[in-house]
Amino acid sequence: MNNHPLQDIFVIGLGELGSVFARGALKLGYRVTPVLRHSDLQALANSAQPKAVIVCVGEQDLAQTLNQLPTAWHDKLVLIQNELLPKDFQHLAIAPTVISVWFEKKKGMDSKLVQASPVYGPLAGLVTQLLASLDLAAYPLTNATELEYQLALKNVYILTTNIAGLVVGGDVAGLAQQHPALLAEVVADVMQLQQAQINQTLVTDQVMQDLLTAFDGDPTHKCMGRSAPARLARALQQANALGLAVPTLRKITTQTQAQTQA
CATH class of the missing domain: 1.10.1040.10 (N-(1-d-carboxylethyl)-l-norvaline Dehydrogenase; domain 2)
Incomplete structure (x- = not known):
């Protein structure tokens, strides 16, 4: 159980995958704050210091989303998109945490595991814990x-x-x-x-x-x-x-x- 139950995890994009990570965060005792299209990102950055900012938008929206994010969030970012490569986030001030998601989540069905999901970055431990709370296997990688x-x-x-x-x-x-x-x-x-x-x-x-x-x-x-x-x-x-x-x-x-x- 998380020792800081009121610490925020921000989730950008509450679609099917976003809902999985949000549910895992809630199970660990975090307070989940959804970041919506009309949300004032700078105001959110000024008002709270989240443990993580999980970016769950579709791959076609990722570049625009990253360009709009406050710099203060760069070391808190978790990226989960398909069709992702390091070139897509190397311009950020600090390398984010990135997971290659190997489970499927569609509307009306529970998450379906294909194989364990590898994750790398400063928040790799947190991400594996979020998924483990939902019986979804993940493991940390050792290098970029x-x-x-x-x-x-x-x-x-x-x-x-x-x-x-x-x-x-x-x-x-x-x-x-x-x-x-x-x-x-x-x-x-x-x-x-x-x-x-x-x-x-x-x-x-x-x-x-x-x-x-x-x-x-x-x-x-x-x-x-x-x-x-x-x-x-x-x-x-x-x-x-x-x-x-x-x-x-x-x-x-x-x-x-x-x-x-x-």
């Missing part, structure tokens, strides 16, 4: 290089399953077992995209092994979510900006566009 790899791996999982799902639908077990060639081709393109944005070399065999381990954690996980077309579009925009070939992503883009127009 490990975090970079884990973020890239999660991006490979999210982008590969969503983009391949646009072609074959189904679940991740079916993708691995019935469409191994497509899986390998999409992984190669997505790895190329991640590789161009990080400071370490990704090894194909290691990434594929870790990806299949994640598949085993939730084999019936559906490949194609509602965000799949937008994820493909963002991936292609990034590839164009970086001058990457990504032939399979371009082929799938052409196929999906033809299906939409048919």
